Amino acid sequence: MARAATARKGERRPAPSLPIARIYVDVGLPHLDRTFDYRVADTQHDDAVVGCRVRVRFAGQLVDGYLVERADTTDHTGRLAYLERVVSPEPVLTPEIATLARAVADKYAGTMVDVLRLAIPPRHAKVEAEAVSDAPDVVSGTPDTVSHGWGGYQHGDALLTALGKGTRARAVWQALPGEDWPARLAEAATTVAASGRGTVIVVPDYRDVARLHHACAERLGERQVVALSADLGPAERYRRWLRARRGAARVVVGTRAAMFAPMTDLGLLVVWDDGDDLHAEPRAPYPHVRDVLVQRAHLSGASLVVAGFARTAEAQLLVESRWAHPVVPDRTSLRSNAPRVTGFGEDFDLARDEAARAARLPAVAFEAARAALKADAPVLVQVPRRGYVPSLACGSCRTPARCRRCAGPLAVPAGQQAHEETARAPACRWCGVPESRFRCPACGSAQLRAQVIGARRTAEELGRAFPGVAVRTSGGKEVLAHVDGSAALVIATPGAEPVAAGGYGAALLLDGWALLGRQDLRAGEETLRRWMTAAALVRPAERGGRVVVGADAGLVPAQALIRWDPAWHAERELAERRELGFPPAVRMASLEGEPEPLAAALDEVVLPESAEVLGPVPVMTPQRPDRQSEQRELERALLRVPNVDGKALAAALAALQASRGARKEPDTVRVRLDPLSPI
């Protein structure tokens, strides 16, 4: 007991060998981001293993820490304190993850313990005491007995062969439309398991985890697969994580945090749909799954697959730098799997049908949907996220309609019948003040139009256009994982599209204007990604599958969708970012804070020669009406360096935070490397 240890404190004797322990202490201060040496008592000798949790007295306080090394000697000249307590002998911080966490902290100018908070779940003593899980079953068969469906891809066979032999492989995989990608990834993991090694697969959300878990368990057995997602309780989460740590499973599938999942004999790392913003960790130091897995593959020698229906500029850079090989569909497979895609711009022929006119559906979309429904197939309708009529614009010049008082966006309050002419006045979404006499400041018009049509209203209107057809919605809090293969209208927001048994007969992609109009570095890439993710759920053209996209066919993302060529789009995207000096062609960091401390920080930081400072400029913060008085004026500056100086930039920013932290600078300046949307 701790009491006994305290009572005998004076009599502690050092451990017979390796009496020094190097500890990362869990204090959030950037200038203390290094190890501290402690003495190990003889009574702690057996428990104080590398990777275990400890408690130490640090500046008088008891704090948690991780033991990362046992040693014979110390550089510290003062007197060493003993470890207060070894919390448990479970080595939760494996050497591989320790090395990775250090590298991630350095890359993002964060601290080791910040990364460890993301990587290691909180301890649950009862779970830890449970019987040691059994070692993984020997997966029978030689690698080449694993049959697989990678034949439709250029270099698909080569990839699987390499995984089976344990040769390091790095691939950017573009999945075929309609591909059963969980099955393909499960085959890859099975191949790796047959060679005696493990796989970690990271996906955007829990529905993907469930699909993959099922696919992997089918091939490898339930006990070989661990599923990790955020919705598990702390006990179950720790239980499963421990199974992986103790080497009881060959495959981990999980959401974001699984990028750090421990795995003995790591052979393969996979990120599915790396463009999904769920892969960006929102907690400091804001690491991105793809970039962490690239780092992890590099450090561990494991293979890596960056996968998706679309391709990000970052993945394209991995291809162009020859770090990874493209694994793309061959022409024949693509032709026989892709749906037929048609675009329509703003000037489209409205359907003749009365109800379709009311729904403002273009003829081409109406016909595609009607044909699919007639063939008793479901129709997917992708609509923009959130609400009823998210925002309003001037009816004649389309300048966004803003509040006269606070310049917030005007919207029609939810719950109204939009087709009623007696609709209530629009109101400001920030301050709530109603606007009954709108006049456009740009052109003087009094007309208002809905900028984007929301999911609920679309569902209502489409329901009227196709009387008698079942309408189902998926999005927000109610997300459907799958629907059956019979005639129905399935209205979904991006990312919430259910999988349809046998594939959708048609998809109408109606969120193009909302997305493409955004002033965002990733608008084009993100739009294409969402379209492809939805369109990939549609049957091949050979079986009547049709996709109608609400954008001018001449636009680059629409072109890429029609030709089903995400690699071409990614090439253009990367070329454009090179020209403009945007990531990933350069490395960027953002500094955000109140004007004075931000200016001081920019003044203090010692940047590499090549660095360019952009701004600072006022930053648009999402305001909440109830918090307006608390809101402070924020500014943001961007730092830009060529990729070769990325490390130097991160080091400079880490040093900045260390010296600000050491001075106990009260005003916070938030530092972010590789921010997702720098503009």
Next chain:
DNA sequence: TTCTGGACGCCA
């Protein structure tokens, strides 16, 4: 939260 050391002041 505790400890240390440097600055300063008081006294011899």
Next chain:
DNA sequence: GGCGTCCAGAAG
């Protein structure tokens, strides 16, 4: 010059 007190800064 020596010793005690106070405070800031580091922190094993």
